[in-house]
Amino acid sequence: MGNGKADERGQYGAARPATMRLARVHGKGDMRIDEVPVPKIGARDVLVRIGATGVCGSDLGYVAGGGLGGDAELLEPLAIGHEFAGTVEQVGDEVVGIAPGQRCAVNPDRGMIGGGGGTGAFAPFILIPDARAEQDICFIPDTLPFDRAALAEPLSVSLHGINIGGVTPDSKVVVLGAGPIGLCTVICLRHRGVENIVVADLSDARLERARALGASVTINPGRERMVEKIGQAHGTGERFGMPFVGTDVFIDAAGSPKALEDVLDVAKFRAQIVIVALHKKPVPMNLWKMMANEFSVSGSIADDRKDEFLECLAMLASGSIDVSPLISHHFDFDRLEEAFETAANVDGSAKVIVTFPQAA
Template sequence: MSESDGPGLSLGQQYAATMPSARVHGVGDMRVDQVPVPEVGPRDVLVRISATGVCGSDLGYVAAGGLGGGAPLIEPLPIGHEFAGIVEKVGEQVSGIRPGQRCAVNPDAGLIGGGGPAGAFAPFILIPDARAGADICPIPDSLPLEKAALAEPLSVGLHGVNIGRVQPGDKVVILGAGPIGLCTIICLRRRGVEDILVADLSDARLERARQLGAAVMVNPSREPLVEAVGKAHGTGERFGMPYVGSDVIIDAAGAQPPLAELLDVAKFRARIVIVALHKKPMPINLWKMMANEFSISGSIATDREDEFNECLQMLASGDIDVDPLISHRVEFAQLDEAFRIAADTDASAKVIVTFPQTA
């Protein structure tokens, strides 16, 4: 395929040589800088971004002044990795992708918005060495681009579900009803799981969990967590130790106390999946882990091409209502406001940043 511009106009005629891009410069310091519009090489694709979701990771990068972990920030860090848009320009050696194609982009290969050279809080993004269906994932006209941007967080939830080997008849606990917890509910319901208990300290978030299909909502500030889980999933005793009947526990909260409570009563061969980011080490009773043969697995959701495309297919099918997941839509010109809203866990779920579309 030969290199091609968008309809009727050259790139230079359609927009200036620079564009705004959100980048982290230090602790609490996010700026919208002017950067060059990327040049398209023979194996690259330029995407005009339509919608980008604000992720908790984005908030964390701003708060930490970088990727975290103590690594110093050598140069500004572009952020934004949950996005969808329209193919603007295609390199001459790229096959299976054409200008004007609507798509969601899997950010894994280029570490987009997570340490790589590009982020999706910008009008355009370059996808190097672009592969159809792996990086650039076409979507049907019937799927709104803002919903296609949900494929990334949904695939995080789906990866955790797969790590936990969840089956339709399982009894599942989700700790945390933030965006990833809510995405996990959607993926569980898609798999046919009905017995889902969600715990969170925010009643507003629990209401979103109910709307998305959770069966039991628990606010541990009002009701003891272990008691509530035992009431919903049953209880028993093994080696003189009490347990609750949950088959799978998915931690999407990153708070030690509730996780520790449930580890203390995990049943024989329960599967525990850690999706959340824990900022501090926590002790684990290895005797109980040995005696009850429960497993603890991490889930970081990389190398998830199949899961990303499965989530796009789910979104396109319309079988699961994801509308309660999107709480706000904010224009890119008001990016600071979008981040302020996303940081308010009671008021928001998934905040979508939208970009003006031109012919």
């Protein structure tokens, strides 16, 4: 379904500019808006005109750390932005099942978009190499706004963790952290029919959003005994003289060593602990308790989640769950620096969305 050797005109016939602005990291604390050529497509590629891109915590981390993390030296500027949706602008001759004008969200996994793959979504256009319909380019209805469609990426991160944890509608679940991924986890738990959801976070503003999205109990460990409150919500017991709480699945979306240590200490027989958060330091674990209670600790990075991405898009398109409390701010691309500053404010923001003008 390619469009032949496309010229430099967009889907509406308007001439595309030769260059565009692209957000890239040049070093620690050094994010710049660089002027770069608008990508030219190959035979199997698709060019997408971006409508909305979400600011992820990893984007903030890339800027603060000056790269992808670890000891790797930044050899060239790092393009960032991986939560996005827009409109197919141009299609290569050999692309099948994709046509200009189709609205889509893009699964960034295969091309490592915004995470070292050379392309990033804080720009008006993005090249999707070797594009595949409903795998990389995932179509959305006209009724689904771009800002909502861009949520499919963080939602699918959360859904992947839920799947790893084996959550069922009857599960008693604790979510550590009510940042964007923690809030996305609440949404996905609701989507899967879970009602017994406890959320813990140090920010009352974020806990308020968690309640608005469907958390049944919220806990602020800064002034409440977290384990005691979890026990009140999920029940308590004792095994081999060790107290436990009745939680079936703990999902760590906080990255707090203290909170994780606390739940590891009271995990029940065959409980599941899923680590979605990025922990920057090792966390000690009592392996005797792990052995005696046969609980499992699993990581979840969500780098191969086509089905989960599509499921989240379908959920968003259906409108079955009101996700509006998740989005706290919208900023035009011209205000990108302000968008990042706002996203870094834990109490003052949740998911921050950057928007781009669409061709008339």
